[in-house]
Amino acid sequence: xxxxxxxxxxxxxxxxxxxxxxxxxxxxxxxxxPAAGRPAAPTPxxxxxxxAVIVPGRPGEPAVTRPxxxxxxxxxxxxxxxxxxxxxxxxxxxQQALQMAELAPERAASVQVKxxxxxxxxxxxxxxxxxxxxxxxxxxxxxxxxxxxxGMRGMPSPAxxxxxxxxxxxxxxxxxxQLMTAHHEGAVAMATELLSAGADxxxxxxxxxxATEQAVEIARLRELV
Numbered sequence: 001x002x003x004x005x006x007x008x009x010x011x012x013x014x015x016x017x018x019x020x021x022x023x024x025x026x027x028x029x030x031x032x033x034p035a036a037g038r039p040a041a042p043t044p045x046x047x048x049x050x051x052a053v054i055v056p057g058r059p060g061e062p063a064v065t066r067p068x069x070x071x072x073x074x075x076x077x078x079x080x081x082x083x084x085x086x087x088x089x090x091x092x093x094x095q096q097a098l099q100m101a102e103l104a105p106e107r108a109a110s111v112q113v114k115x116x117x118x119x120x121x122x123x124x125x126x127x128x129x130x131x132x133x134x135x136x137x138x139x140x141x142x143x144x145x146x147x148x149x150x151g152m153r154g155m156p157s158p159a160x161x162x163x164x165x166x167x168x169x170x171x172x173x174x175x176x177x178q179l180m181t182a183h184h185e186g187a188v189a190m191a192t193e194l195l196s197a198g199a200d201x202x203x204x205x206x207x208x209x210x211a212t213e214q215a216v217e218i219a220r221l222r223e224l225v
Contacts (some may be wrong), residue, residue: 009039009088022145027087030126034124038159048191058163071107071154072078072111076171078200079138079199079200079203080197080198080199080200081196082194082197082198082199083198083199083203084135084140085196085201086191086193086194086203086207087131087134087135087150087203088096088135088142088143088199089130089190090127090131090187090210091128092144092152093154093155093183093186093187093190094124094127094128094131094186095128096156096161096183096188097120097124097180097183097184098120098124098128098163098205099161100117100156100161100176100183101118101120101121101124101180102116102117102121102175102192103164103165103172103176104116104117104118104172105117105166107167107172108169108172108173109168109169109170109172109173110170110173111222112224113172113173113176113224114223116180116217116220116224117176118215120180120217122182127206127210130206131206134200134202134203141151152188152190153185153186153187154182154183154184154185154186154187154189155183155186156179156182156183160179162176163175164176166177173224174225177221177222177224177225178193179223181218181221184214184215184217184218184221185218187211187214188211188214188215188218190203190207191207191208191210191211191214192207192211194207195207195208195211
């Protein structure tokens with residue numbers, strides 16, 4: 001009896017092993033469909049036409065895999081013609097503002113005018129360096145030969161600059177407020193135009209700051225009139 005039970009057990013074990021081997025050997029398309037009413041387990045698939053890249057995570061976070069098209073913007077920053085035009089125009093525009101502001105300490109009578117001139121020197125000097133660096137990074141010259149900046153918005157004529165240089169006291173204050181207000185209005189107009197036409201994100205942020213800060217400065221200047 002014991003021998004018979006042993007033979008039966010061996011036969012059952014062999015049959016199970018054969019069934020398991022057949023099930024493992026079946027390709028996915030040859031395997032039987034799931035029973036009615038029972039959903040099939042999802043099978044993860046990787047698209048063959050969408051290459052992926054590994055994107056490093058932030059400190060303490062694991063790397064993640066993303067579609068390649070989501071990582072294509074990691075190249076050099078984009079810029080367009082309005083961006084280059086803005087930078088090349090804003091450099092001499094700022095330079096003239098500094099020229100006028102540097103006259104105030106020795107010529108202005110108003111403490112407020114002197115304070116505004118000091119703020120202009122403190123802000124626009126470093127901004128000129130930022131704009132020049134933007135051009136240098138992209139291998140662009142600071143200007144194009146034969147280009148005339150005299151027609152830029154808000155730029156006083158050479159005669160007006162000479163008149164401001166010769167003025168003293170309250171006469172200087174009045175002319176400074178007049179010329180610098182118009183000068184700031186020109187900068188705000190240039191910056192506002194770039195916000196709707198430029199492509200470079202850094203310049204977009206710079207133009208937004210110029211438009212905001214110089215609009216505030218215009219209000220301060222008008223309070224002095």
